[in-house]
Amino acid sequence: MTGDKGGVGKSTFARGLLQTYLDTQQQFVAFDADTSNPQIKRFYEKECTVLPLDIFKRGQADIFLDRLKNLIDPPKQEGQENAEPGKSLFLLELPPQSIQFFRSFEYEMGFFEMVGKDLDLRVTMGAVINRTKDSVNQLSHLRDFCGNNVDYVVIKNLFFGDEESFERYDNSSLVTELKELKAPIPEIYMPDLIAHAYDYLDENNYSYAMGITQTEKLSVKGRVSKWMENFKNSIRPVKNLLGLENVSL
Template sequence: MATIHFIDGEKGGVGKSLFARVMVQYCLDKQLPYVLVEADPSNPDVGVFYPENTQTAVFSESERKVYAADAIFNLALTNPVIVNLPAHVTKAVNDWIERNQILEMGTQHKVDICKWFVGNGGYDSIQLLIQSLNHFEGKIKHVFVRNFGLCDDWKHVDEREDLQELIQAQKVPVINFPKFSYRERDLLAATRINFSQAFLTAELGILGQQRLHSFLKKAYEEIGKAQVWNVGQPAVNNFLVEKG
């Protein structure tokens, strides 16, 4: 079955776009088929790094744009689809899923849905995750992505009984997205180069490349823990020599 991978979090500034970029790079390095869909065509902040295999779609509450996201399901009939969602589209996405009976159609056409919910540890972010879990009641697989680049202490989240009960009941994988060093992150953003291209630029330097390598390795390990992508033998980045 192909899967629609929603990179979600609802709030802005929680790290959705960076995680989506890593997810695309994960597919490239693991030689997995994918299509990237930018759900905010006015700000394609992932597609600008990976223009190949990138399309656009819009989730809208407007009756005039009711079909604007249908291409996502059609694409998923043949390939996994990574959807980079903008902030504040939960209602429109939920309406699209329910209005078109996407879950039932997915069963019929062998299309799964996975929501990678990126959180920054803040109260509002966690509440939005709880709302999503309650709304779908286990009918859509969620993966809770704890962004350690924005919060390095998640004890207050681990102690929330309401969230932990939902995670246990719905068997939600919890993964830790590692911190990406500011220097390398800013350099890639300023030059609009993707992770593969970064290993070919002299500006990073040997140590910068090693930090990038370590970041991707840790991120890939966490993505693998969710057991969503069908991956065979793990690939090793060819640009740097593995060190233990």
């Protein structure tokens, strides 16, 4: 998950996706690389495996790649008759301004080729955007660099307005070019969660599931429950790109 700009809602979307993975009993591992604001760790470390990753520290990306391999094909531990089952689904939340990390990692190690050929994984870049030109520019830079090595999903955050409010993206040269090539990027909308419910989860470090099961605030339960329902409906058209191809939402 990337927004490559703070405050666009990438952590909100990442948490919704994690909750969906949990609700549908997926076997996955999450990596939280936003060390300055590790939200998925704060909200979900008690409910699933969330591993820290400091991508701006040289050598950590190497550790990440080796860890992925061991998670996919776990080595048999001493005393074990059989190795533990491997994982095949991973979520990585990137911090703002992280595209340079991928540039250097690709240049130094050939990241995309190794992930595809050696780990048999396909990367999806989920890009959360707001209404500003900055979001469009960051997405354009991301695509210029990643090219066809990854799949893309654009997530329009309805916190910033209704579905018609993303004119800068809709009318951008990037969208026009891709439509002419008959290769548009899939677009979805992330529903807006009313402020008091969002703030309640934030204050209590509650996952979305905990917001639904808590008994103190009935309004929060209703708001979060419906938000998760709408969230799952919103990602259904792109579920194959989010590791949920054979899952009923």
